[in-house]
Ligand SMILES: *[C@@H]1O[C@H](CO)[C@@H](O)[C@H](O)[C@H]1NC(C)=O
Ligand SMILES: *[C@@H]1O[C@H](CO)[C@@H](O)[C@H](O)[C@H]1NC(C)=O
Ligand SMILES: *[C@@H]1O[C@H](CO)[C@@H](O)[C@H](O)[C@H]1NC(C)=O
């Protein structure tokens with residue numbers, strides 16, 4: 001497919017009107033998988049539902065209970081419908097759905113795109129209409145469709161095969177009088193490759209077909225060691241995908257593993273704060289009746305839930321990254337700005353972030369009102385925010401001012417993870433260090449300037465055809481760049497795309513479809529829809 005053609009198709013599939021969206025903000029609730037895997041039963045779900053009410057989770061917005069794999073019998077009924085396992089669910093799923101409804105909880109279920117689920121139970125391939133109808137008749141409104149055992153004539157599981165099956169499901173769901181919320185696991189089957197093309201080709205269609213997508217690894221289950229590494233791994237995949245998210249479609253970095261034995265409270269709070277900063281699904285996979293007061297306290301933090309559920313639905317993006325500190329930001333629907341600071345280091349530490357790095361004008365010396373979302377304390381601050389953050393902790397602040405913020409932060413290649421770096425009048429792709437030379441402002445006029453010298457704009461040099469930093473001339477097309485959902489950054493004068501060439505050279509090359517050298521993440525808000 002031609003590049004322009006791809007873009008036009010994507011633009012059409014992405015045109016989701018937030019007010020019409022089935023799910024304008026990310027889901028919140030419970031799923032049994034990471035905590036119980038296949039050892040599930042009715043009691044877990046009834047006890048969980050009761051505890052979600054009594055511990056205030058329902059009141060805080062957690063309104064879903066989702067069953068994962070291993071719930072059905074191994075055989076379908078004579079008429080082809082799936083059947084719940086009556087040993088695991090003695091009163092049945094219709095009864096359980098009613099039990100949840102009586103507690104203001106919605107009911108979600110799991111199936112698989114292929115002919116078997118990951119756990120070896122019947123999959124939905126060729127039973128899509130029947131299964132959708134069955135789930136609906138049980139009072140279910142949410143389907144997670146996994147992607148195990150998807151075959152293409154017995155062998156290759158290609159991107160196109162997944163697209164056909166998930167696309168068919170999309171049609172089936174559109175036909176329903178009460179459409180299911182559709183959680184697509186397809187991208188997870190293409191993540192983690194050195195060649196990112198197929199992963200991104202899948203990501204290009206999932207937002208058009210459903211409301212959320214598990215994009216990478218399953219998060220650590222209760223019985224796996226090193227959950228902090230697992231959280232950071234999924235965080236690392238999530239930050240490559242911010243451009244895909246908007247109200248009605250959410251990237252899913254997987255469950256909140258609140259009662260994992262090998263996480264510290266600071267790590268659990270980080271997990272929650274990072275997921276909330278992403279406006280990610282907040283789906284708890286833990287034994288909720290036994291959660292501690294500390295755990296319930298952070299899960300029900302109203303300020304952080306408001307960040308997660310913000311109407312803009314933006315995913316926070318990286319302002320800077322230096323190996324120890326990750327700084328992220330995004331805009332909020334009331335004009336406020338979020339600042340999130342993750343300390344990856346093994347020691348507690350302190351970091352100051354100037355307001356300029358949050359997208360506010362550098363000349364402005366006025367006061368910002370800053371709320372610490374962990375303590376709830378509000379203070380008036382000028383110039384910069386300083387945070388003291390424990391090892392593996394995350395500080396989160398909500399910044400209010402009369403000024404509008406400009407999208408500001410790193411521009412990085414999602415394959416090499418190199419940062420666009422200014423050096424005088426030249427640019428290169430280099431290791432990210434957190435320097436001002438790697439922090440870029442993207443104006444509404446589509447120009448791109450580094451904080452190290454805002455008088456210069458990223459330009460196509462007409463003589464050499466390469467990329468340079470030249471004195472900004474607001475109107476000039478050689479200094480205007482369009483950022484597409486595919487990750488391409490296209491120059492308006494030449495229609496070529498920003499590229500990472502050999503040895504970090506910045507070049508302008510004919511636009512390619514989801515090629516490692518041309519897929520970039522820009523500060524959230526840079527993408528025009
Ligand atoms: C339900 O599952 C849990 C966790 O696997 C187990 O501890 C409990 O004994 C089970 N209860 C019943 C009634 O099967
Ligand atoms: C199919 O069979 C099952 C089990 O006998 C039954 O519960 C269900 O209502 C049937 N579905 C339809 C659509 O008739
Ligand atoms: C699933 O599909 C594969 C490949 O087409 C086939 O070999 C296998 O027998 C199928 N399994 C079931 C349970 O239908």
Ligand SMILES: *[C@@H]1O[C@H](CO)[C@@H](O)[C@H](O)[C@H]1NC(C)=O
Nearest residue numbers: 129168170171172173174175
């Ligand atoms: C959707 O409904 C129409 C009209 O009832 C039907 O012709 C079509 O086959 C259905 N499509 C799917 C994918 O179920």
Ligand SMILES: *[C@@H]1O[C@H](CO)[C@@H](O)[C@H](O)[C@H]1NC(C)=O
Nearest residue numbers: 194195196197512515516517
């Ligand atoms: C990206 O495109 C270049 C130039 O066409 C090609 O050599 C390279 O193999 C492509 N990379 C990937 C990962 O497909």
Ligand SMILES: *[C@@H]1O[C@H](CO)[C@@H](O)[C@H](O)[C@H]1NC(C)=O
Nearest residue numbers: 159194195196197198201515
């Ligand atoms: C990367 O994957 C794409 C899609 O499968 C393929 O067309 C391309 O040739 C691959 N590139 C390399 C360098 O293997």
Ligand SMILES: *[C@@H]1O[C@H](CO)[C@@H](O)[C@H](O)[C@H]1NC(C)=O
Nearest residue numbers: 222223224225226260261262
């Ligand atoms: C926790 O970590 C210890 C080693 O540090 C390991 O032995 C144990 O298996 C881990 N427990 C879990 C539940 O991951």
Ligand SMILES: *[C@@H]1O[C@H](CO)[C@@H](O)[C@H](O)[C@H]1NC(C)=O
Nearest residue numbers: 421422423424425426428430
């Ligand atoms: C910046 O450019 C100068 C002159 O081209 C070069 O000598 C220097 O190594 C570059 N600095 C960095 C950090 O790349």
